[in-house]
Amino acid sequence: xxxxxxxxxxxxxxxxxxxxxxxxxxxxxxxxxxxxxxxxxxxxxxxxxxxxxxxxxxxxxxxxxxxxxxxxxxxxxxxxxxxxxxxxxxxxxxxxxxxxxxxxxxxxxxxxxxxxxxxxxxxxxxxxxxxxxxxxxxxxxxxxxxxxxxxxxxxxxxxxxxxxxxxxxxxxxxxxxxxxxxxxxxxxxxxxxxxxxxxxxxxxxxxxxxxxxxxxxxxxxxxxxxxxxxxxxxxxxxxxxxxxxxxxxxxxxxxxxxxxxxxxxxxxxxxxxxxxxxxxxxxxxxxxxxxxxxxxxxxxxxxx
Ligand SMILES: *Cc1c(COP(=O)(O)O)cnc(C)c1O
Numbered sequence: 001x002x003x004x005x006x007x008x009x010x011x012x013x014x015x016x017x018x019x020x021x022x023x024x025x026x027x028x029x030x031x032x033x034x035x036x037x038x039x040x041x042x043x044x045x046x047x048x049x050x051x052x053x054x055x056x057x058x059x060x061x062x063x064x065x066x067x068x069x070x071x072x073x074x075x076x077x078x079x080x081x082x083x084x085x086x087x088x089x090x091x092x093x094x095x096x097x098x099x100x101x102x103x104x105x106x107x108x109x110x111x112x113x114x115x116x117x118x119x120x121x122x123x124x125x126x127x128x129x130x131x132x133x134x135x136x137x138x139x140x141x142x143x144x145x146x147x148x149x150x151x152x153x154x155x156x157x158x159x160x161x162x163x164x165x166x167x168x169x170x171x172x173x174x175x176x177x178x179x180x181x182x183x184x185x186x187x188x189x190x191x192x193x194x195x196x197x198x199x200x201x202x203x204x205x206x207x208x209x210x211x212x213x214x215x216x217x218x219x220x221x222x223x224x225x226x227x228x229x230x231x232x233x234x235x236x237x238x239x240x241x242x243x244x245x246x247x248x249x250x251x252x253x254x255x256x257x258x259x260x261x262x263x264x265x266x267x268x269x270x271x272x273x274x275x276x277x278x279x280x281x282x283x284x285x286x287x288x289x290x291x292x293x294x295x296x297x298x299x300x301x302x303x304x
Contacts, residue, residue, distance in 0.1 A: 005121075222300070
C-alpha cells in the first residue's frame with residue numbers, strides 16, 4: 001500500500017489526498033494514453049533536494065509531444081508545482097509522480113478536443129527493490145515477454161499504456177521467484193528492465209543498451225556521466241543475453257530502483273555473486289550526489 005501524504009496537485013490546485021479522483025470516463029483510463037514521470041527528492045546533510053528536476057520535466061514534455069498531447073501548463077509552471085507539492089506535503093524525502101492524461105470528452109480513439117489534465121502526487125517511498133537489493137544485489141530472469149518495437153510504441157516516451165508489458169513481465173518474474181526481469185528487444189538483444197535500464201561490466205568496460213528500444217533514463221544518463229568522470233570506458237551498444245551471463249557485473253538503474261546490482265541472472269551467478277567493484281563505485285558516487293555530498297554535481301539538485 002502506498003504511504004499517503006496530505007495533498008495532490010490537480011490542474012493547478014491542491015486537493016486533499018482522499019479527494020484526488022477522476023471521472024470513470026477519463027479517456028486515459030480506457031486506452032492508456034498518459035505521460036508520467038517518476039522523480040525522487042532526497043534528504044541530505046544540507047536539507048532536501050529534487051534530483052534532476054528539469055531533465056524530468058523536459059522528458060515529460062517530450063513524452064507529451066511525441067504522443068500529441070498539448071501540455072496545459074508551461075515547464076516553469078510544472079517545475080514550480082512539483083516543488084510546491086513536496087513543500088505542501090512537508091516531505092523530507094519522497095517519490096514524485098507527475099501524470100499528464102487525457103480527460104473526459106470523446107470516447108473514441110480520436111481524443112480530439114478532450115482536455116489534457118495534469119496531476120502531481122508525492123509520497124514517501126523507500127528503495128523500490130528493498131535495501132537488501134541495493135546492498136547485495138537481486139536475482140533476475142530474462143522475461144518471456146519482448147520489449148516494445150519502436151514502431152509499435154515509441155519508447156522514448158514514458159507512456160502509461162506501455163507498462164502493461166512491464167506489469168506482465170514483472171508478474172511472471174515475481175511468480176517465478178525472481179525479484180526483477182530483463183526484457184529483450186524484438187531482435188533478441190537486451191533492452192531493459194520493467195522500469196530500469198541495464199548496464200553490464202565486461203573486462204573493465206561498461207556497456208549499456210543504445211537508445212533504440214528503451215527509455216532514455218535520467219539515471220542511466222547520470223551513470224554514463226559518472227563513469228566518464230572516473231575514466232571507465234563506456235559503450236552504448238547492443239549485447240546479448242549470453243553476454244550478460246558471462247559479464248563480470250550487471251546492474252539496473254532507474255529513479256525507483258536507483259542503482260541495483262544483479263547477482264544472479266537466469267540461475268547463473270554473475271561475477272562473484274555479489275556487487276562488483278565498478279557497480280559499487282558508481283552506486284557510491286550516485287548516493288553521495290543525490291544526498292548533496294558532491295559539490296561537482298550540485299547543479300543536478302533543486303533544493304526544496
Ligand atoms: C522510468 C524508466 C526507466 C528509468 O528511467 P529514469 O529516468 O532513470 O527513472 C527505464 N526504463 C523504463 C522502461 C522506465 O519506465
